[in-house]
Amino acid sequence: MSYLNEPEVLYNLQVRFADRNCIYTYCGIVLVAINPYDDLPIYGNEIVQAYNGQDSNNLDPHIYAVAEEAFKQMSRFEQNQSIIVSGESGAGKTVSAKYAMRYFAIVGGSSHDETQKEISLVEKKVLASNPIMEAIGNAKTTRNDNSSRFGKYIEIDFKKDLTIIGAQMRTYLLEKSR
Numbered sequence: 001m002s003y004l005n006e007p008e009v010l011y012n013l014q015v016r017f018a019d020r021n022c023i024y025t026y027c028g029i030v031l032v033a034i035n036p037y038d039d040l041p042i043y044g045n046e047i048v049q050a051y052n053g054q055d056s057n058n059l060d061p062h063i064y065a066v067a068e069e070a071f072k073q074m075s076r077f078e079q080n081q082s083i084i085v086s087g088e089s090g091a092g093k094t095v096s097a098k099y100a101m102r103y104f105a106i107v108g109g110s111s112h113d114e115t116q117k118e119i120s121l122v123e124k125k126v127l128a129s130n131p132i133m134e135a136i137g138n139a140k141t142t143r144n145d146n147s148s149r150f151g152k153y154i155e156i157d158f159k160k161d162l163t164i165i166g167a168q169m170r171t172y173l174l175e176k177s178r
């Protein structure tokens, strides 16, 4: 985008989503996601591997590109990284966060053995915590059938060899209306 203003952003989002079914668009350094309410074939293991270790500037905008960038920065500089997922109810925050976690689980789970792309036990446990947390903390609303009733701070901990050692989830931002 040559200019980062509202008409330019809206025009680009419309062209990419309506005409090309691309739900992800970069607006500056922010990745904007449009909820497609449809199962798109863009999250499979082969797509994870396409982003793994690549320069995200050369690839289509994707939540996996954001996750890859964070993973790369963490491994290169040994510094904690944060991804902020924001948007109105039903925008797709929870789904995006789960895909980012899935990316870390696959990439972190397989980094100790490049030939083994299976997710190991710790990574499986981290991903399996999602339905448990949703059973306790989600409810149907007029805007979202599976609405999170509390904000989440999810911390994923990695070992030096970049495999996942564990994860923690904390509640925050409990709105009065929720």
Ligand SMILES: Nc1ncnc2c1ncn2[C@@H]1O[C@H](COP(=O)(O)OP(=O)(O)OP(=O)(O)O)[C@@H](O)[C@H]1O
Binding pocket: 035, 036, 037, 038, 039, 040, 087, 088, 089, 090, 091, 092, 093, 094, 095, 096, 144, 146, 147, 148, 149
């Ligand atoms: N990338 C996606 N692909 C397909 N469907 C999606 C995607 N993102 C969201 N959805 C659909 O939209 C629904 C709502 O998304 P989600 O629960 O992630 O919203 P949210 O922003 O977390 O909302 P809330 O703030 O109410 O918790 C999902 O249950 C799913 O059906």
